[in-house]
């Protein structure tokens with residue numbers, strides 16, 4: 001039986017991780033960048049700190065000590081609409097995924113080959 005890389009096929013390609021800096025390519029926040037605070041893999045989306053705020057109108061709820069009013073909260077940005085910003089060359093880049101000697105998976109900037 002041939003040993004094939006089945007695992008790779010099953011994995012959801014994860015280009016973006018929490019803590020990454022990304023730049024938004026499309027939509028309301030196009031051109032802005034920020035830090036990823038959450039990755040929603042099922043939805044193929046990310047939450048980016050300070051970006052894509054939506055206003056939420058909330059009623060006061062004294063039971064949980066919440067004041068009413070307008071709250072602002074980050075909302076999801078679809079992953080295809082963002083690009084990772086390379087920590088080394090600070091440019092929005094595509095990343096290659098690699099497995100290095102000790103089995104660790106790294107991502108590599110396609111522009112400057114920096115691994116992160």
Ligand SMILES: [Zn+2]
Pocket residue numbers: 086087088089090091093109110111112113114
């Ligand atoms: Zn780079």
